[in-house]
Amino acid sequence: MDTTQRTDQQRSADRRRRELLEAADRVVLRDGPQASMNAIAAEAGITKPILYRHFGDKGGLYAALAMRHTDALLDSLRAALDAPADRRERVEATLDTYLTAIELRPQVYRFLMHPAEGGQPGDAGFDVGKHSAPLLRRMGEELAQVIEERLDLGPGGQQLARVWGHGIVGMMHAAGDWWLGERPCSRAELVRSLADLLWGRLAAAGDRVGGPGF
Amino acid sequence: MDTTQRTDQQRSADRRRRELLEAADRVVLRDGPQASMNAIAAEAGITKPILYRHFGDKGGLYAALAMRHTDALLDSLRAALDAPADRRERVEATLDTYLTAIELRPQVYRFLMHPAEGGQPGDAGFDVGKHSAPLLRRMGEELAQVIEERLDLGPGGQQLARVWGHGIVGMMHAAGDWWLGERPCSRAELVRSLADLLWGRLAAAGDRVGGPGF
DNA sequence: GACTGCTGTTACCGCAAGTAACATGCACGT
DNA sequence: ACGTGCATGTTACTTGCGGTAACAGCAGTC
Numbered sequence: 096m097d098t099t100q101r102t103d104q105q106r107s108a109d110r111r112r113r114e115l116l117e118a119a120d121r122v123v124l125r126d127g128p129q130a131s132m133n134a135i136a137a138e139a140g141i142t143k144p145i146l147y148r149h150f151g152d153k154g155g156l157y158a159a160l161a162m163r164h165t166d167a168l169l170d171s172l173r174a175a176l177d178a179p180a181d182r183r184e185r186v187e188a189t190l191d192t193y194l195t196a197i198e199l200r201p202q203v204y205r206f207l208m209h210p211a212e213g214g215q216p217g218d219a220g221f222d223v224g225k226h227s228a229p230l231l232r233r234m235g236e237e238l239a240q241v242i243e244e245r246l247d248l249g250p251g252g253q254q255l256a257r258v259w260g261h262g263i264v265g266m267m268h269a270a271g272d273w274w275l276g277e278r279p280c281s282r283a284e285l286v287r288s289l290a291d292l293l294w295g296r297l298a299a300a301g302d303r304v305g306g307p308g309f
Numbered sequence: 310m311d312t313t314q315r316t317d318q319q320r321s322a323d324r325r326r327r328e329l330l331e332a333a334d335r336v337v338l339r340d341g342p343q344a345s346m347n348a349i350a351a352e353a354g355i356t357k358p359i360l361y362r363h364f365g366d367k368g369g370l371y372a373a374l375a376m377r378h379t380d381a382l383l384d385s386l387r388a389a390l391d392a393p394a395d396r397r398e399r400v401e402a403t404l405d406t407y408l409t410a411i412e413l414r415p416q417v418y419r420f421l422m423h424p425a426e427g428g429q430p431g432d433a434g435f436d437v438g439k440h441s442a443p444l445l446r447r448m449g450e451e452l453a454q455v456i457e458e459r460l461d462l463g464p465g466g467q468q469l470a471r472v473w474g475h476g477i478v479g480m481m482h483a484a485g486d487w488w489l490g491e492r493p494c495s496r497a498e499l500v501r502s503l504a505d506l507l508w509g510r511l512a513a514a515g516d517r518v519g520g521p522g523f
Numbered sequence: 524g525a526c527t528g529c530t531g532t533t534a535c536c537g538c539a540a541g542t543a544a545c546a547t548g549c550a551c552g553t
Numbered sequence: 554a555c556g557t558g559c560a561t562g563t564t565a566c567t568t569g570c571g572g573t574a575a576c577a578g579c580a581g582t583c
Contacts (some may be wrong), residue, residue: 108560115510131539140386142563147541231483232454246514254494258502259511269479270472280468288472295509297473298396300460322529345570356532358573367571525583532577537571546563553555 112149114161115139119160120203128206132156160230161207165230168196169237176241183290190286194271196283201275208268231268235261263293326363326373329353334417335375342420346370361436372443375421379444380409383451390455399502406501408485412496415489422482449475477507 118139122130132153136143148157175188197204208228239260242248248255266289274285325361332353336344346367349356364370389402411418422442453474456462480503488499 107461109562132541133539138403141388141561143540144542144564145562148561153540231462232487235487239444242511245517246511249519254498255502256491257504258484258488258499261487262480262503263504263511265486267474267482269449270476272479273446273449273473273475279471284468285472287378288469289476292473292476292507293509294512295507297456297460297477298508300462303459303461325530346572347570355530357571358533359531360528382561525579527580527582529580533575535574536572538572539566539568540558541566541568543566547561549556549561551556551561553557 103149107151115141115146115149116163117162119156120163123160124200124202127202134242138265157206157265161229164207166232167194168230169233171196172237176238183294184291187286187290190267191282193267193283194274194285197271197275204275208272231262233263235264238264265294318387329355329360330374330377334377336413337374337420338416341416344420372418375443378417378421379447382407382444383447385410386448388453390452397508400507401500404481404503405496407481408488408496408499411485411489418489422486439467445461445475445478449478452478480506482518 102121115135119130119135120140126134132143134144134147135156146156150159162279171192172189175192176183178188180188185244185288207230210245236257237260242259243256246252246256270285270289273283274280280288310419327415329349332490333344336349336352340348346357349370350360353360360370376497385406386403387408390399392399394402421444450471452475453471456473457467457470460466460470484499484503488494488496494502
């Protein structure tokens with residue numbers, strides 16, 4: 096039958112695809128985001144054109160690779176966000192989950208944050224207007240949804256939730272990025288500080304001796 | 310004299326350098342961050358090696374270019390941050406200044422956020438560990454300093470200020486990036502929403518009907 | 524006039540993305 | 554058994570970019 100044949104081919108193709116992705120994973124883990132198609136092909140024991148047949152172009156491969164890691168990370172984050180605890184604890188657990196992930200695999204993290212650069216041959220642009228990594232966008236949207244369905248924010252709450260979702264994710268990302276580079280404090284301290292920020296301690300803090308003007 | 314000669318040469322070199330930077334600026338404004346050295350040289354009416362003599366490599370040119378814009382933007386932000394108004398108003402003015410800047414010149418903004426990719430010739434890496442754009446780092450440090458010298462945060466205040474500086478900058482950046490792509494609301498609304506977030510409205514908001522667990 | 528130091532050029536290297544064009548193995552329908 | 558499709562794999566190529574010799578004018582200086 097056509098269907099069974101198709102299924103067989105499809106299954107084999109999917110298996111191959113997964114093998115290639117795992118090889119690419121290994122290379123990215125080793126070389127970071129500037130891993131070349133040649134290197135990935137070599138790691139997989141094959142040559143370039145096969146990669147291109149499977150993924151179209153470098154952006155396609157990167158997107159597929161990013162999807163895997165993004166899905167995995169989002170699963171962890173959802174778990175932390177859904178834990179049966181009070182709001183502050185859940186926020187802290189979520190921050191900690193994210194920071195732990197980027198701490199464990201900085202190369203993968205670095206890769207995920209780079210969209211795909213720009214195609215440098217004839218093809219110009221590459222989605223002008225999409226600046227940040229898809230991972231950040233997805234995390235932002237996800238968090239926005241959680242905020243909106245769990246909190247009562249009154250009229251305009253949906254938009255507020257989206258702004259906050261992306262804003263909080265950006266805060267987490269930037270702080271984590273800086274922390275990963277300088278390691279100025281422990282992860283727990285960082286988590287506490289960020290949660291404090293979200294809890295309004297900035298607005299509540301007293302002015303210094305000289306008064307508010309200066 | 311040696312000094313006068315040197316001065317003349319240096320002045321002419323500086324003038325050239327500025328001209329080249331302005332040409333590069335025009336190209337980046339047009340082509341975004343994937344502007345090629347060839348294109349920049351052509352725009353300046355010269356050829357590649359001259360660029361390399363002036364700036365070393367592409368990273369050098371990009372760094373010089375980024376420095377100009379970063380300095381300009383930071384000046385605007387400092388002005389907003391130093392305005393004689395209460396804290397909330399200053400925060401909102403600063404957010405608005407940043408958002409206005411990225412709204413006016415999205416190409417330049419996009420360029421500033423891309424570190425320098427990775428050197429692809431023999432040279433590997435390119436500062437492994439520095440992920441995000443220098444602009445973000447500088448804004449974060451600057452804000453941290455302002456926070457620390459203006460607010461009384463008790464013991465550990467310096468570290469707290471740095472975390473907050475980078476966190477707030479990241480929040481601003483990510484939200485701005487998302488907003489620039491989707492335009493879901495006016496700039497004023499975005500500013501208000503972000504300030505609300507910093508003022509602890511997330512922590513203060515009431516749970517939805519089903520209770521805190523779900 | 525030779526020397527130095529700058530600006531500018533053409534022509535090249537190396538490398539990575541992406542693409543033909545050709546070769547092979549495996550299942551089918553007849 | 555035999556060609557027909559089709560996916561898999563290869564080598565060898567093109568294009569375009571970053572970066573670098575090597576050489577050509579053209580100031581000023583001794």
